[in-house]
Amino acid sequence: MDEKRRVAAVWLPHWPVERLYRADRRTRGKVQAPKAPLALAAPGQGGVRVTACNRTAAAAGVAPGQLVPDAMTLCPGLELRAADFAADRAALKRLALWCGRYTPWTAVDPAGIGEEPDGLMLDISGCDHLFGGEAALVADLQKRLHGFGLTVRVAVASTPGAAWALARYGTAPAFILLPGDEAAALEKLPVAALRLDDATVDGLMRLGLKRAGDLYGKPRAPITARFGRHVAQRLDEALGFAREPISPLRPPAPFRARGIFAEGLTRTEDIEEAVRLLAGELCRLLAHERRGARRLELTLFRADGEVTRLFAGTAAPSHDALHLARLFREKLAQAGDDFDAGFGIEAAMLAALATDTLAPAQDRFDAEGADAEALAQIIDRLGARLGHERIVRLEPRASHIPERAVVSVSAVRGATPAMRGWRAQVEEQMAAALAGSLARPIRLLARPEPVEAVAEVPEGPPRIFRWRRVTHRVTRAEGPERIAPEWWRRGERRTRDYYRVEDAEGRRFWLYRDGLYLRDTEGPRWYLHGVFE
Structure with missing residues (x-):
């Protein structure tokens, strides 16, 4: 035992x-x-049976499991x-x-x-x-x-x-x-x-x-x-000779801080101050174990027995008490009138549901380290106010097809090995630009949009194209930049020829011809993929 x-x-x-x-x-x-006398009843074996009763009914002889007619006989x-x-x-x-x-x-x-x-x-x-x-x-x-x-x-x-x-x-x-x-x-x-x-x-x-x-x-x-x-x-x-486990409704968090208040808290300012104190206690526990919180839960126990739960996440591991408390301040402000403290909050608990190792970092003389921490904190605050699913960042992917070269991921997820490849990708594009390759627009359309284009020669750049019911006359054109799909994508064989063009009003566009005249059975089609700012 x-x-x-x-x-x-x-x-x-x-x-x-x-x-x-x-x-x-x-x-x-x-x-x-x-x-x-009051009793609850439900269908059972042999008829409707009593399932529960109050003290008055129990004193009259009514008991759970009785048939309703028998209970009514004992207590009319x-x-x-x-x-x-x-x-x-x-x-x-x-x-x-x-x-x-x-x-x-x-x-x-x-x-x-x-x-x-x-x-x-x-x-x-x-x-x-x-x-x-x-x-x-x-x-x-x-x-x-x-x-x-x-x-x-x-x-x-x-x-x-x-x-x-x-x-x-x-x-x-x-x-x-x-x-x-x-x-x-x-x-x-x-x-x-x-x-x-x-x-x-x-x-x-x-x-x-x-x-x-x-x-x-x-x-x-x-x-x-x-x-x-x-x-x-x-x-x-x-x-006690055999072990009997208890399966909790919710798995207990390894790091948590709790507080009990002599009087119920009803003002939002008082609740925010209590959260700040709990965050300080929790961060001391995290700092001792060299851990940083990634997902937090604030549990507020009301005097009437109800429980309110608020959740917050961080983009990077953190044991900054003021920052973590600020996240829940945003949550309380976002709830507004929908937040109900009832007859008062009599107890509160702040728990770190998920943590990551927070390795010691060397202080830097430049602003790169401070900027990274500030960026993570602003992502956390925006996520607490707008929802973490709405805060995204772009992550590079190994593909020459422009719409596959990046993908949107949650900004809270933190840096991944692919994220660390941005610097190499940027350096590669800069080298290509110096070598004479065409620059690409920063802004791309959600998906390439078909256009009607006329070219002087079949494999040449367009001279006139119609996009969104507006006709554009091309005065300058650069290209082509030929991009072929990955060899392992067997269902995609069409080659793209991208052109950077400028119309008579000075607007610049990024178009491509999908397919080649002599190789593809279907005729090539033109698409507009981006706009230069």
Whole structure:
């Protein structure tokens, strides 16, 4: 058993019904739980059955699993509503995400095999000291969930199985089990506390094995032969002899900073200041590990149990606290009136979801290093304001065809080996220009546009061409610059002859003839590919 591991199991015995009160309170203000008996029902084996009920109905004898006619006989004034399992699961998942204020390792905990979930599982290992100990953490969790109008039972143990059993079958609404006491605590609990299905529980009870302690020391071979391996497995998991992992809803970030506020933050300025402090703490962690943040997540926990998440990315690894805080300032400003702090932000967490190694860089006497950092920061700010998918840069590709020579990539992706080939490509073009090759326009059309052209000789430059219903008379022409497709592209055999031409008004264009007269079966066609500024 890992005695350093501590797991908190949260059970919400009246969750589906109390979720309705919670939804009503959010939309119409404070709504008290009705004193009249209320139950939820859904189709089941043999007819419509009760799935959940409130305390008043339970006091009258109504219980989950009963047929509705039987429940109505026990409680004639019972109010029935249709169960909505999908809404219950979605709301419980949001509640589990809200519990991320206590630990990043949270998950929805099922009630049992084949049943709808009605609880949460929190791995609080190493987190309790942030709240003053396990008892203080459990008390704070219970207080806040009670404030949401939920009935809650919490148990803390070294294994998920023991915590689950004590939360549902223990006698206290809050229980903290010391490491190593699992066997004594589970000994007198019913075998159902081992998370076994109803058929297995009934079979064990017929054999006289009514409590978990009755299984201690019993030969496992006969039990396994009759009920399967899951009985021994569940017992070993609860006692700590077998490892039971918890799969969190969201993978925990290795670098994160969190803050809890005595009073809820409602003003945007206060939230921005809190983010700045969290960014400073996070960047100290990153700098210690020589890492830079590439993708960040800001989680704001509202007092009403809702969670708001904001994301930001960086073009280059960074542990500049002011820069990272400025990105979320842009996010908050972009949200504007759509950002709702509710009754206040009571906790916040800033996490680096993705990081890169930030190698030490030698200071330079020129401005190249500073310019690169400033460019990365302006890309980050534009991406936070406009969206990173809208900030792109051009990256060279190994192709002589102009429209294939570059491709748009995300500017946040950072430099790639192809990006570092820009200098060689520019030097190659400059050498070609000095050697007498034709200069190319900086601005190209999105795709070559067909034109009607007339040339004096078949293989010569155009003298008149018509583009976008406007006729241009060519006074000067340079070329051709012949470009052939790559040899491995078998479907493309047509050769292009590019010309740089100037019309009578002094406007310059970049045209090409697609195909050769004597070689290609189809006649050559003319296209305009770019315009010189």
